[in-house]
Amino acid sequence: SVILPVAQRGEDILRLKAARVADAEFNSDWLMQLASAMIATMLERSGVGIAAPQVYISKRVIIVASRPNLRYPDAPEMDAVVMVNPEILEFSQATTLGEEGCLSVPNERGQVQRAQSIKVLYHTLTGEVMESTFEGFPARIVQHEIDHLNGILFVDRLS
Numbered sequence: 457s458v459i460l461p462v463a464q465r466g467e468d469i470l471r472l473k474a475a476r477v478a479d480a481e482f483n484s485d486w487l488m489q490l491a492s493a494m495i496a497t498m499l500e501r502s503g504v505g506i507a508a509p510q511v512y513i514s515k516r517v518i519i520v521a522s523r524p525n526l527r528y529p530d531a532p533e534m535d536a537v538v539m540v541n542p543e544i545l546e547f548s549q550a551t552t553l554g555e556e557g558c559l560s561v562p563n564e565r566g567q568v569q570r571a572q573s574i575k576v577l578y579h580t581l582t583g584e585v586m587e588s589t590f591e592g593f594p595a596r597i598v599q600h601e602i603d604h605l606n607g608i609l610f611v612d613r614l615s
């Protein structure tokens with residue numbers, strides 16, 4: 457499906473606080489098409505996540521799709537999870553330092569401190585409310601993507 461352009465560091469869209477998806481938008485063709493275009497764009501750029509502001513849509517939608525990779529060889533293989541209006545309800549006290557990269561900050565990698573596990577409340581594309589716990593690399597991706605919804609880039613958090 458559609459591959460979208462990805463905003464790069466320095467573009468204002470990446471620094472905005474994204475708007476919540478309105479109830480009327482759930483189950484809409486618009487939201488479905490946005491999610492599938494985000495997934496296609498993420499896969500094309502071989503990412504493990506992506507946030508709507510990165511494709512110039514300032515709305516609170518993220519995709520999380522962990523897979524084993526060079527840096528995290530034992531990362532779980534996950535089907536892409538679409539999270540609408542995600543909120544982190546709990547952060548573990550335990551944190552881990554781990555390498556991150558970003559499709560909006562090419563050619564840069566860095567060590568970021570993140571909570572080892574988190575409890576997230578989010579809506580599915582159909583508006584169903586989900587509450588899930590994530591650990592390790594998937595938890596890291598969720599925190600990285602929710603940062604994008606709040607105008608934060610991983611380079612702002614380099615240790």
Ligand SMILES: O=C(CSC(=O)[C@H](Cc1ccccc1)CC(F)(F)F)c1ccccc1
Pocket residue numbers: 502503504505506507510525527528555556557558559560565596597600601
């Ligand atoms: O697949 C990537 C490319 S960067 C990436 O997939 C970002 C997600 C991400 C990678 C690594 C840690 C946390 C989040 C995607 C972004 F920028 F749209 F959010 C990768 C980079 C470093 C470590 C492991 C994997």
Ligand SMILES: [Zn+2]
Pocket residue numbers: 557558559560600604610
């Ligand atoms: Zn990023």
